[in-house]
Amino acid sequence: MSQQYDAILFDAGGVFLIPDPTVLAPTLAYYGATSDQDVYVRAHYGAMAAKSRQGSGEDDWSHYNTAYVQLVGVPEHNREAATFVLSRTRHAHLWRAPLAGSAETLRGLNAAEVPIGIVSNASGQIEEILGRSGICQVGDGPLASVRCIVDSHVVGVAKPDPHIFDFALPFFADIDRSRIAYVGDSVVMDVGGATAAGLIPILVDPYDDAADLVTCRRIASLLELL
Numbered sequence: 001m002s003q004q005y006d007a008i009l010f011d012a013g014g015v016f017l018i019p020d021p022t023v024l025a026p027t028l029a030y031y032g033a034t035s036d037q038d039v040y041v042r043a044h045y046g047a048m049a050a051k052s053r054q055g056s057g058e059d060d061w062s063h064y065n066t067a068y069v070q071l072v073g074v075p076e077h078n079r080e081a082a083t084f085v086l087s088r089t090r091h092a093h094l095w096r097a098p099l100a101g102s103a104e105t106l107r108g109l110n111a112a113e114v115p116i117g118i119v120s121n122a123s124g125q126i127e128e129i130l131g132r133s134g135i136c137q138v139g140d141g142p143l144a145s146v147r148c149i150v151d152s153h154v155v156g157v158a159k160p161d162p163h164i165f166d167f168a169l170p171f172f173a174d175i176d177r178s179r180i181a182y183v184g185d186s187v188v189m190d191v192g193g194a195t196a197a198g199l200i201p202i203l204v205d206p207y208d209d210a211a212d213l214v215t216c217r218r219i220a221s222l223l224e225l226l
């Protein structure tokens with residue numbers, strides 16, 4: 001644990017969970033994409049960087065979808081059709097496939113007694129899915145324990161609006177916000193929102209897609225936080 005942080009808040013999508021390749025791979029293989037599910041993990045981060053390069057927030061995933069179908073290998077003549085189908089298929093409840101190291105990292109932070117919580121742009125489903133996918137729950141239970149899970153749909157504020165963090169910070173009232181890190185995978189929504197809130201942004205950027213987009217700390221794996 002770095003001396004730099006006394007607590008860590010996390011985004012959920014692209015940090016612990018990605019759009020489920022077991023659904024998307026067969027869906028996009030119809031258009032000529034690879035069926036190699038590892039490529040879909042890689043595509044998520046490339047697509048997030050493409051979205052951030054356009055400055056897009058939560059209301060526009062078109063650049064993500066366009067980049068994603070290209071990165072999973074859909075040939076050019078099928079990309080428009082595949083992008084349309086992806087835009088209809090990749091709904092909130094498909095952000096459920098756990099990324100390697102997710103539960104292990106949170107359990108490690110629990111063991112080190114580092115206070116942690118979740119702040120997610122979501123659709124009212126994220127607490128349920130974090131539980132079902134084996135990532136964490138609020139308070140005591142079988143999974144890693146977090147102090148709070150803030151879902152933008154539930155609280156009515158979404159990143160990059162820094163006020164979404166006002167729903168989490170009361171659970172960390174014992175810690176100055178300048179000592180709280182926020183870990184996310186979006187330059188615009190997560191680094192932007194956390195910076196505006198006075199937190200310490202950390203970008204999950206396993207393939208160095210955003211090296212030229214941010215000056216904050218970038219990590220390739222959540223395990224680097226341990």
Ligand SMILES: [Mg+2]
Binds near residue numbers: 011012013014185186
């Ligand atoms: Mg995310």
